[in-house]
Amino acid sequence: MSAVSLAEPVPLHRGGTVLMRPTIIPGFRLTLGITVTYLSVIVLLPLAALAVKAAGLGFGGLWTALATERVLSAFKVSFGLSLVGAAVNAVAGLLVAWVLVRYRFPGKRIIDAFVDLPFALPTAVAGIALTALYAPNGWVGALLKDWFGMKVAFTPLGIAIALTFIGLPFVVRTVEPVLQDLPPEEEEAAACLGASRWQTFRHVILPALMPALLTGFALAFARGVGEYGSVIFIAGNMPGVTEIAPLLIVIKLEQYDFAGAAAVGMLMLLVSFAMLLVLNLLQAWMRRRHAR
Amino acid sequence: MLSIRFRPLLVAAGVALAALGARAATTSEPILNVSYDPTREFYTEFNQLFAKKWQTETGEKLTVKQSHGGSGKQARSVIDGLAADVVTLALAYDVDAIADAGLIGKDWIKRLPENSAPYTSTIVFLVRKGNPKQIKDWDDLIKPGVQVITPNPKTSGGARWNYLAAWAYAREKNGGDEGKAKEFVQKLFKNVPVLDSGARGSTVTFTQRELGDVLLAWENEAYLSLQEFGADKFEIVTPSLSVLAEPSVAVVDSVVDRKGTRKVAEAYLQFLYTREGQELAAKHYYRPRHPELAGAQYANRFANVRLVTVDQAFGGWREAQKQHFSDGGVFDQISGAR
Amino acid sequence: MPGEAHASRSTLVEPLWLRAALIVAALAFLGLFLLLPLTVVFVEALKRGVGAYWNALQEPDALSAIKLTLMTAGIAVPLNLLFGVCASWCIAKFDFHGKHLLITLIDLPFSVSPVISGMVYVLLFGLNGLLGPWLREHDVQIIFALPGLVLATIFVTFPFVARELIPLMQEQGTEEEEAAIVLGASGWQTFWRVTLPNIKWGLLYGVLLCNARAMGEFGAVSVVSGHIRGETNTMPLHVEILYNEYNFVAAFAVASVLALLALVTLAAKTVLEWRFGHELAATRRGG
Numbered sequence: 001m002s003a004v005s006l007a008e009p010v011p012l013h014r015g016g017t018v019l020m021r022p023t024i025i026p027g028f029r030l031t032l033g034i035t036v037t038y039l040s041v042i043v044l045l046p047l048a049a050l051a052v053k054a055a056g057l058g059f060g061g062l063w064t065a066l067a068t069e070r071v072l073s074a075f076k077v078s079f080g081l082s083l084v085g086a087a088v089n090a091v092a093g094l095l096v097a098w099v100l101v102r103y104r105f106p107g108k109r110i111i112d113a114f115v116d117l118p119f120a121l122p123t124a125v126a127g128i129a130l131t132a133l134y135a136p137n138g139w140v141g142a143l144l145k146d147w148f149g150m151k152v153a154f155t156p157l158g159i160a161i162a163l164t165f166i167g168l169p170f171v172v173r174t175v176e177p178v179l180q181d182l183p184p185e186e187e188e189a190a191a192c193l194g195a196s197r198w199q200t201f202r203h204v205i206l207p208a209l210m211p212a213l214l215t216g217f218a219l220a221f222a223r224g225v226g227e228y229g230s231v232i233f234i235a236g237n238m239p240g241v242t243e244i245a246p247l248l249i250v251i252k253l254e255q256y257d258f259a260g261a262a263a264v265g266m267l268m269l270l271v272s273f274a275m276l277l278v279l280n281l282l283q284a285w286m287r288r289r290h291a292r
Numbered sequence: 293m294l295s296i297r298f299r300p301l302l303v304a305a306g307v308a309l310a311a312l313g314a315r316a317a318t319t320s321e322p323i324l325n326v327s328y329d330p331t332r333e334f335y336t337e338f339n340q341l342f343a344k345k346w347q348t349e350t351g352e353k354l355t356v357k358q359s360h361g362g363s364g365k366q367a368r369s370v371i372d373g374l375a376a377d378v379v380t381l382a383l384a385y386d387v388d389a390i391a392d393a394g395l396i397g398k399d400w401i402k403r404l405p406e407n408s409a410p411y412t413s414t415i416v417f418l419v420r421k422g423n424p425k426q427i428k429d430w431d432d433l434i435k436p437g438v439q440v441i442t443p444n445p446k447t448s449g450g451a452r453w454n455y456l457a458a459w460a461y462a463r464e465k466n467g468g469d470e471g472k473a474k475e476f477v478q479k480l481f482k483n484v485p486v487l488d489s490g491a492r493g494s495t496v497t498f499t500q501r502e503l504g505d506v507l508l509a510w511e512n513e514a515y516l517s518l519q520e521f522g523a524d525k526f527e528i529v530t531p532s533l534s535v536l537a538e539p540s541v542a543v544v545d546s547v548v549d550r551k552g553t554r555k556v557a558e559a560y561l562q563f564l565y566t567r568e569g570q571e572l573a574a575k576h577y578y579r580p581r582h583p584e585l586a587g588a589q590y591a592n593r594f595a596n597v598r599l600v601t602v603d604q605a606f607g608g609w610r611e612a613q614k615q616h617f618s619d620g621g622v623f624d625q626i627s628g629a630r
Numbered sequence: 631m632p633g634e635a636h637a638s639r640s641t642l643v644e645p646l647w648l649r650a651a652l653i654v655a656a657l658a659f660l661g662l663f664l665l666l667p668l669t670v671v672f673v674e675a676l677k678r679g680v681g682a683y684w685n686a687l688q689e690p691d692a693l694s695a696i697k698l699t700l701m702t703a704g705i706a707v708p709l710n711l712l713f714g715v716c717a718s719w720c721i722a723k724f725d726f727h728g729k730h731l732l733i734t735l736i737d738l739p740f741s742v743s744p745v746i747s748g749m750v751y752v753l754l755f756g757l758n759g760l761l762g763p764w765l766r767e768h769d770v771q772i773i774f775a776l777p778g779l780v781l782a783t784i785f786v787t788f789p790f791v792a793r794e795l796i797p798l799m800q801e802q803g804t805e806e807e808e809a810a811i812v813l814g815a816s817g818w819q820t821f822w823r824v825t826l827p828n829i830k831w832g833l834l835y836g837v838l839l840c841n842a843r844a845m846g847e848f849g850a851v852s853v854v855s856g857h858i859r860g861e862t863n864t865m866p867l868h869v870e871i872l873y874n875e876y877n878f879v880a881a882f883a884v885a886s887v888l889a890l891l892a893l894v895t896l897a898a899k900t901v902l903e904w905r906f907g908h909e910l911a912a913t914r915r916g917g
Contacts, residue, residue, distance in 0.1 A: 020725040025807050026817035031720035035732070038713045042784055043739060046750035049760055053753050070627075092659045099656040103649055111657070113900035117664050119839070120892035120899075122846025124866040125885040128873055129667035132674055132882075135501045139670065140662075154486055154503060165663055184642075191642050200642075226743030229848035229866070233873075236486040236497075237444075239627055246745040246849065251489065253749060253853065254365035254447045256389065257619065262753065265746045272741040276734065324858060332875060359858045360871075373757035373766065374774040374856040393758070492874045500876070520876055550769070 050269070053262035065263040070239050071248065075267075078245040081156055082224030085163030090217045092164075093171025094209070100172070101179045115173070118166050123229025130162055131233045154236030159244065162230045167220030174216035175209055182208055211286035218282060222275045226268065322355035323553050323560065326376035328363035328449050328539070329492040330513040334576035335380070341572065342563050346556065354556065362490035363449030370395065370544065377548050377557040380541045382449020382491075383602075384408075385609035387540045400542040409538035410564035411578035414599055415450075415457045417529040418498065418507040418514045425505045429531050430461040433506060434479040441504035442484055443494040445616075445623050449539075450491035452617060454508040457535035459616075460605045464533065478626040499526070510537070511594070512577035536599035539578075671889045674882035686880035687887065694860045695868035695884065701776065702851075702864060703844040706783040710840055711833070714791025719821075721792075722799030723807065733796065739788040747785040748853025751778055774856030779864065782850040787840045794836030795829060798911035802828055831906040835899065842895040846888055 019028060057065060065071070100112050118126065134141040134152040144150040152158050182205065190200040228246040236242040243251075245268055252261035327335055339356035346354045359366065359374070363382035370376045371393045379396075381387055384407070390396050401408050419427050425438055433440050443451040455477060462476035463469065486503060488494045491513055498507040499517055506529075509517070514528050541561050548554040563569050567587075570580040574590035583591060606612035616622045644652070676683050686692060717736060721729060739747065753759050755772040765772060772778050806828070810820040826833075848866040855862045863871060865888055872881035903910065 020727060023724060023804065023808075024811050025723050025804060025820075026811070027821075028720055028724050028726075031716040032724075032726070035713065035717040035720055035736075038709075038716075039732075039735060042781070042788060043735070046754050046785070047738075047742075049754040050746070050750045052760070092656075095652060096656045096660060099653050103653055105653055109900075109904075111660065113896055113903075114660070114664060116896055116899065117668065117892065120842045120846075120895045121668070122848060122866050122885075122888045122892070124848040124869050125671060125846070125888050125892075126667060127848075128869065128881060128885060129671045131501075132670050133666060137500075137502050140666070153501065154497070161663075165667065168663060187642055197642075197644055222741050226741070226746075228743065228745050229852075236503075237488060238484075238486055239444075242486075246743045249743075249745050249749060250853065251444070251447055253752070254362060254368050254489065255619075256364075256368055256371065258753065258758065260619075261749060265743075265749055268743055268746060272743070276737065276741050280734065329874075357858050357861055359856060361857055369774065369856050371757065372752055372759075372773065373755075373762060373771070374858075375771065490874075496874060496876065500878075 047269070050262055050265055053259060054266035057259050057263060061259070062263050062266075065260045066267060070243070071245075071264060073240045074243050074245045074248040074264075077156065077159070077241070077243060078225050081159045081244075082163055082167075082221050082227075084160045085167050085224050086217050086221040088160070088164045089167045089171045089220045090213060093168065093216060093220075094175055094213060097172045097175040097179055101176055116169050118168050123166065123227070124233075126165055126230040127162065127233035130158075130165060130230065134158055134161060134234065153234050154238075154242065156242055158234040158236070159231055159242060162234050163224040163227060166227055166230055167224050170219040170223065171213065171216030174212045174219070178209055178212040179205075211282065215279065215282050215286060218275065218279050222272065222279070225275075226272065322357055323377035323557055324357045324359065324375060325378050325380055325560070326359045326366050326370055326374060327380040328366060328382040329360055329490040330450070330495075330510050330516070331380060331539075332358070332360050332492075333516065334512075334573065334578065337576070338564075338569065338572050341568055342560055345563065345568075346559065356560070360492075362443065362447040364447045365489065375547050375551070376544050377551065377553050378541065378543050378561055380539065382537070382539050383452060383609060384538065384540045385452075385613045386449060387542050388610060390542075390544065395544055395546040396542055397545050401540065403543075404541065404561060405565060406581045407538055408540050408542055409581070410541060410561075410569065411539065411573040411580055413511045413537045413539065413578055414534045414597060415453050415508060415531075415537065416511050416514050416534065416595075416597075417531060418509050418517055419505065419527050419529055421525055421527060423527055423529065427506050427529055430458055430476075430480075430533075431465075433458070433508075434476060434483065436483075438483055438506065439485050439504040440480060440483045440506055440508060441486060441494050441498045442508040443491050444487040444489055447489040448491055448494075450510050450513070450537075451487075451494075451508075452612075453510075453535055453537045455616065455623065456602060456606060456612060457531075457533070458508075460535060460600050461531070461533045463605075474622060474626065477622075481627055511579070515577040530595045530597050533598045533600065535605075536601045538601070668889060671882055671886050674878060675886040677882075678879050682879055683883050683886075686877075686883035689880065691860045691863070692868060692880070692884055695863050695865045696887070698776070698779070698861075698863065699845050699865040702779050702783050703841055705780045706787060706844050707837060707841050709784060710787055711791050711837055713788075714793075714795055714836060715833070717792040718795035718799050719825075721796050722802075723804050736789050736792050739785055742785075744786055744847065744849030745853060748782045748850035750785075751781055751854050773854045774858070774862060776862075778854040779851050779862065782854045783844050783847055786847050786850050787844045790840035790843065791833070791836035794832050794839070794911060798829055798832040799825070801911065828909070831902055831909045832911055835902050835910055838895055838899055838902070842892060845891060 054062065096115065100108060131153055132138050136142065136145050136151065136153070138153070141152055144152055152161065186204050187200055190204045195203070226246060231244055232247055235244060237247060245264060249261045249264050252264060325335060335358055339358065343354045343356060346352065363386045367379070367381060367386035367389050370379060370390050379387060379390065384401060387396065387400060391398050391400055404410070417427060419425070426432065427438065432438065442454045445451040445455045458477050458480055459473050463473040466472035486497050488497055491510060494507060495509060495513055495517060497503050499521055517526055518528065541564065543554065543557045543561060548557045564573070565581070567585045570582050570585040571587055574580045574586040574593065577593070579594050580586040580590070602609055602612055614621070721733060752773055754761055755765060755778065756762050757766060772781070806824050807820050810824045815823070846866055851864055852867060855864070855867055857863060857867065857871065859871070865884055869881050869885045869888070872884065
């Protein structure tokens, strides 16, 4: 049978000049065609419409639409607080990943599964739940108000909490597998050489985890910048103080200011692109360092 | 082989999507009323009343669908193609904006009596029980330490009425000095900790999130809050001067002509001016245009306030919108200067 | 020698008190940020008793929101499934120029703010958009109707299935498929009999995540919905509306259905990871 096949070579699919390596597996043109068409219709074409709309303003128009105090502070709020949320997650996520990988305690697997809740819970639900918790008359909000006179909901702190919530799984999920695969020999060697546990962590474990930690941080950050549903309920939406960039887009749309909305959207998109690039570079770096 | 099996599937999916789109647009029976925030309760009841009347008169069953949101935002949706048969918005300018987009005839305001505003309202203050900050009039709102809750004038119709009422008050008090009025309104907005996008959002912020000392609210929204949360929690304070808010209604010509629903849409709006409509408006704390129709039980419901109109005080909505709420207008200047 | 080994062992594991403290700290963090928000949803929903909760879900607008959500996900998820299989087939089984660009573009919707995902369709299909006037002429309503909701949902859930399948199929290589083809199987037979059994759990995993996001999406659909009660409000949008109508019990009741859905998703996902972990992509095997 196989001899017959070898004697009569199966036609190779070259798929025009695009294919780099000939193969006998069929369906290249069809699947690539569907993929590219679908991608273009759903994602690329609409995004191009956005670019066209923003470009319609011209360079000067774009500048005047973007260089206002309100736009700048909305970007500051979105980026600054996403950074805060991602930073909290970097520390807490490392802690959670460490505890879940290294220690044994009852209910561990359930808790591990539970970490993904922010991925699965709709953002609007997270938004009203967090608001109900942290409003001055909520469970946590009332305590914080009575004990420290602190306000959380409707302040930047509230936004940071919402962004911490939605970014929570990223760091845990990127650090966990790396921590699991860390060869114990290095730690043993460090210990044998007389390093304390803290020194081992600081000089052996942490550097090995760093790429994963950074990736998780960047993912949480990127998610936070674009987040809308969970933030608007808890934010208070005060221009210049608690107004996030995505909300500003919605407000501009509501004011018939399509071009302005497109301009802000375009800027956010460019920033997303840049972050995506950084992320890919990070991941490539990670793969090189930890070629398994 | 692969391609032959795949293609019909794709085509089917495409056709299904297109068919859904086409069907949604040609369903002619139900009509859609696109309205602003605080009218939810009123139109819920009004729609049932009208549907009943329509059925007895024509024998046809009618569903009236509702959409609510900040007035400016709702107008935007209609301009973008939300197929509203009628719009019942917070102010004339938002209907003008739809008319400017060519969807409603430019003369819409003259088509129905009373500037196409079958009921009116005004702006009052809602304070917490006992009025702990002693808020009696507009001057008390700019005192340091008083937190004022109002929605965003850029997206909310009610907020624009709030803003203009404050402006009218300050200008009159300062002998017509526009500069002083601007200063006053600027101070007022410095006391605003949260700007929601619609009137309802602000009410939730004030009543539920317990933020702020005073809510600038539609009169009907303020009364509704008393009704929802009990008079033991809030009080209504009526200022010495306020603005006559005329929420506008109009048939969206391009939609009803396409759907063939002009007759029912016009009947719907005219029903607002009848005894039933006026009575229901009064019941929901809108000031009826014809109190005599609404009945004696509502005769003493509304406090006597000196009311200025936008036409008198600001030369009409287009002028007010351009000067105060357009991009780079006075509101942008004072909120940017915070 | 044993003494030395013992010494090095004690420096390899943290002291008991530290371990306990770290565990408590991690659990406290997760409790505060995950468990408490989830609990508050159910507590608020049941505040006025089971009767009020049940009534809130029986309300016609709530029912139509549930129906609309199911319908939207029911169209968006299969389309993304089809796309995901095609994309991963051509990316994993072939080497071609521009492959990395294609992978990056497929990932793109993840890094676009949901609000922008909705806005692009308004700019395209709105009455003032590029295609708006033409659509109006032909009496086709895209935004403020089901097709718009579906499109926005497809956009935000675009990468889920492809992203799950691409690494999985790359890992599995092409030998089995090549063998099948050499033995005379058609492409279609090869896919059904060889590839699909290998990827079925990964596929299910991707669909699960895709579906959860599709049913829960808020920002993107909010921009294209038009918020017509009983017609274009999906469940998350209905939650917002009820919340703005002071109807907190009903808002949290509908929210609790979505929260239950999230829990079911998590449970199903965990079961998949535990039982069929070896048949999922390497990125999923870690936990």
